[in-house]
Amino acid sequence: MEKTKYLIIGNSAAAINAIEAIRERDKNGSIFLVSEETCHTYSRPLISYYLGNKVDEARMLYRPPSFYEDHDVRTCLGKRVVHLDVSAREAFMDDQTRILFDKLLIATGGAPFVPELPGADSEGVFTFTTLDDARHVKMFVSDHCVKKAVVIGGGLIGLKVTEALIDLSIQVTIVELSDRILSATFDRTASGIIERGLMKTGCSCITCNTVEKILKGKKNLVNGVVLKEGTKIDCGLVIMAIGVRPRLDLVRDTVIKINRGIMVDEYLKTSAEDIYAAGDVVETYDLIAGSPRPIAILPNAAQQGRIAGTNMAGGDKKYTGGIAMNSIEIAGIPTISVGLTDPAMIPGKETQNDFEILQEYNERDSLYKKVVIQGGRIIGIILAGKIDRAGIYTGLIKDRIDVSQVKDRLLKDDFGLLSLPKEYRKHLVTGHGIEV
Amino acid sequence: MKKIVIHEEYCMGCRLCEIHCLVEHSKSKEIIKAYKGEYPKALPRLLVEEKGYISFALQCRHCEDAPCLDACMTGAMHRDPKTGAVICDEDKCVGCWMCIMVCPFGVIARNTQGKKVASKCDLCGGEKTPVCVKYCPNGAIVLEEI
Ligand SMILES: Cc1cc2nc3c(=O)[nH]c(=O)nc-3n(C[C@H](O)[C@H](O)[C@H](O)COP(=O)(O)OP(=O)(O)OC[C@H]3O[C@@H](n4cnc5c(N)ncnc54)[C@H](O)[C@@H]3O)c2cc1C
DSSP states (O other): OOOEEEEEOOHHHHHHHHHHHHHHHOOOOOOEEESSSOOOOOOOOGGGHHHTSOOOOGGGGSOOOTHHHTTTTTEEETEEEEEEEEEEEEEEEESSEEEEEEEEEEEEOOEEEOOOTTTTTEEEEEEEHHHHHHHHHHHHHHTTTTEEEEEEOSSSHHHHHHHHHHTTTTTEEOSSSSSSTTTTTHHHHHHHHHHHHHTTOOOOOOOOOOOEEEEOOOGEEEEEETTTSSSSSEESEEEEOOEEEEOOOOTTTTTSOOOSEEEEOSSSSSTTTTTESSTTEEEETTTTTTEEOOOHHHHHHHHHHHHHHHHHTTTTOOOOOOOOOEEEEEEEEEEEEOOOOOGGGSOOOOGGGEEEEEEEETTTTTEEEEEETTTTEEEEEEEEEETTTHHHHHHHTTTTOOOGGGGGGTTTTTOOOGGOOHHHHHHHHHHTTTTO | EEEEEOGGGGGOEEEOHHHHHHHHTTTSHHHHHHTTOOOSOOOOOOOEEEEEEEEEEEEOOOOOTOHHHHHOOOOOOOEEETTTOOOOOOOOOOOOHHHHEEEEEEEEEEEEEEOOOOOOOOOGTTTTTOOOOOTTTOOEEEEEEO
């Protein structure tokens, strides 16, 4: 039977950063990587760029082609781990092969949530989370000269795929259950900016609504959808982008503790000895919410992977928690949102008075700046139109800096390090940077 | 590794660093062409902050624990194994601005003239003294082994 020191399940941001961290500390310990997807490690967020013909397959690679060789990793691509025997430290693959490990990293990411809809088995209905999905959509669109599409779900992935379809000159209708798109990360104003931007490109957003049925035409091909109240929309393509959930199938029947995601401690270790988890599959402490939850974004997956890898190889690095954030450019409008961007998202109105909101909005030019402050600290921002130097706010949020004394500078056009409390500026650059 | 250290008390805000940086990162490396005859026009890879009597030039700190490396979704942002500098491979970069979202110094700029790319200090290749340091008349930015 095969035996390895480190077994890595997954081949994406969390897995790759873990491997790099392991190799920084342990040059020789054997690393074995298993991934269900057959391809080399690629950038998942780039699949929409690939669909929209902005990036070719060669540029999709998350690391150079020689990555596995350079890091002395044995790979087993195109196979799925189907079962874990935690006490025997053994993983079982779908082709009956087994492998023993000393340390394991579960970096299985997320899986798209697929609603049960009549007609969902029609040809031309896709989810959109893997390179294969993107390839299939691309092929389908060109084979069937798709002119109109319906995207179910107006979250991050729904909008990313919409952007790509617009680039392919396809007219898109987004159907969103909530009363606005991007409702999980944006406030009403920012959602409105993007909705209007999309409308200008010929796209439409139907909110407070949902698809009840997918219609089939000739040769089992999709030819429309029916909404909740009966409206019919013609289309030759349906993308389901309702959401992604931690992929827990592998750990469900084990002693590894799960909640919404795999539960991990600050070292990214699961409840089982020598078994670590990182990335979209875990739930970690949300620094703003103050409680654990899955935050499925690439920066968190990469950082967690790196820390898990360090600890698997004998280090003791802590992961203190993450913050939800994203940078997306839609309809030519760059946007960045970090943390809690709208106090209304918090249930229970009694706490609403704690918040102070600074904002500036220029509707004509789609320019928006918003800073949410609680107890003297920034807990969220939204920038649209102009996003330069956004990370300075992110730093203030992460480091929990009291901004009470500099509030009047936070929205200024010349906002920069000189706008910050002096001690923080000093801290940022001690020794290596600015002397104040 | 060698890093650029800033002494703001010596900075007069003359912005020579900015000019030399832009020219160094232009195609022609000639000042008039760099400013007036190139498309896409090169951007300076540093910025000068100024308020009243205080001013200083600021460029990528090439952080040890660089948040832009984690945030980069394409793998364009990487650490040069030889020099330790944090470098953006502009060919791979798609301009998603995730790095801008997390850089606590705000020293990564959007270059949107041609193909969208994140534009930042590359320590002028890392072999020689960066031009901002070389041409600073006051020693307000210096290269030091850290
Ligand atoms: C279209 C799209 C756009 C996105 N855009 C952004 C963005 O702009 N910014 C951002 O921050 N994030 C974005 N994301 C999210 C980002 O891609 C994820 O946060 C990131 O990929 C998570 O990495 P991961 O390593 O945790 O897991 P994943 O990338 O999900 O990879 C998990 C891997 O594990 C494999 N696997 C799972 N189970 C098994 C098993 N049992 N056996 C073997 N292999 C298995 C899977 O096949 C997969 O290859 C986007 C995602 C999508 C789909």
